[in-house]
Amino acid sequence: MNIGIDASLLKINLAGMGIYVKEMIERFSHLNSDDHFFLFTNADFSCELNIGDNFTIVKKKIKPHIVWLEMTVPILVRKYKIDVFWQPDHILPLKVKGTDYYVTIHDLSGYKLHNVALKKVEIVFKLFIPRTCRDAKKIITISEFSKKDIVDILHVEPDKVSVIYNGDSPYRGEPHITDEEEIECFKKYKINMPYFLFVGTINPRKNVVTIVKAFNQLREKGKAAQLAIVGEYGWNSQDVMNEIEQSPFKDDIKVTGFVSETEKEVFYRNARCLVFPSLLEGLGLPVIEAMSVGT
Numbered sequence: 001m002n003i004g005i006d007a008s009l010l011k012i013n014l015a016g017m018g019i020y021v022k023e024m025i026e027r028f029s030h031l032n033s034d035d036h037f038f039l040f041t042n043a044d045f046s047c048e049l050n051i052g053d054n055f056t057i058v059k060k061k062i063k064p065h066i067v068w069l070e071m072t073v074p075i076l077v078r079k080y081k082i083d084v085f086w087q088p089d090h091i092l093p094l095k096v097k098g099t100d101y102y103v104t105i106h107d108l109s110g111y112k113l114h115n116v117a118l119k120k121v122e123i124v125f126k127l128f129i130p131r132t133c134r135d136a137k138k139i140i141t142i143s144e145f146s147k148k149d150i151v152d153i154l155h156v157e158p159d160k161v162s163v164i165y166n167g168d169s170p171y172r173g174e175p176h177i178t179d180e181e182e183i184e185c186f187k188k189y190k191i192n193m194p195y196f197l198f199v200g201t202i203n204p205r206k207n208v209v210t211i212v213k214a215f216n217q218l219r220e221k222g223k224a225a226q227l228a229i230v231g232e233y234g235w236n237s238q239d240v241m242n243e244i245e246q247s248p249f250k251d252d253i254k255v256t257g258f259v260s261e262t263e264k265e266v267f268y269r270n271a272r273c274l275v276f277p278s279l280l281e282g283l284g285l286p287v288i289e290a291m292s293v294g295t
Helices: 016-029 065-079 119-135 144-154 179-189 208-220 240-244 261-270 285-292
Strands: 001-004 037-043 055-059 084-087 100-104 138-141 161-163 194-200 226-230 251-259
Touching: 001 016, 016 037, 037 065, 065 208, 065 251, 119 144, 119 261, 138 144, 144 161, 194 208, 194 261, 194 285, 208 226, 208 240, 226 261, 261 285
Parallel strands: 001 037, 001 084, 037 055, 084 100, 100 138, 138 161, 194 226, 226 251
Antiparallel strands: none
16 A cells, blocks of 8 residues: 655654654554555655655655645655555645545644734635545544544534544653763753753744743742743744843743753753643643653
8 A cells, every 4th residue: 555644844843743743654664564655745854764665755845835735745646646645734635536535633723723823824724624624534633622622613523533642752761861961951051950841832822921921920039940941933932032031030041942852851851840831732742741751
């Protein structure tokens, strides 16, 4: 069987959904099946993939992304005689007769929240999600919470939606880090204990401005601590940076940008606690990752 996958999320530094796609692809590779997998992308991958000889990467550099998805991917589906196509990122391409389409919808933040993403992203989401739900043979989601939203808001039959939970944390069990790596990490980012930790892409949905305001109140009460904001700058992150710049405690608010898996484990294992006041999450991987090391 020929299986096609939209792997374009791997072109950027890996965060929640990118990690999901990478992990799924590598798990497929370990199945030792006779199936052939075709990974479709419109840009180079930002990460190395541990995959077998039954995987083919098909790259067509076409922008914008929605044009590549809607116009180019159906051509590739026909060309490579794809039997099953899996879209891990919400929106299916145009339907090709004879191919079964599966899609993962992580959450409906584009429907339930406003001004948490670029306006054009919200518009694309609302335009294409209803058709995606009609064309999909099965909709996969990552929590019962998201399934309820899909059923209630998009009026999808419950039997068409399957909950498949995300995998476990890579940090569970004995530490994968050395004392030297811990020392180097804290030195690199100028972070001292105790510190509060946020992990995620900085955008309005993550509600990081509220974290900074809460940190200010804590410090005003005489509590000594730092705040580590671990993640890349996303859409409209300037509000967060403005809030930090206005903070009288800005020297103790550290924004790291993208970090390695080793550095992320260092931050999780040593934090006073994880702070995660997102406006909406399908699941929230950082919560599982923090819990896995007892934070």
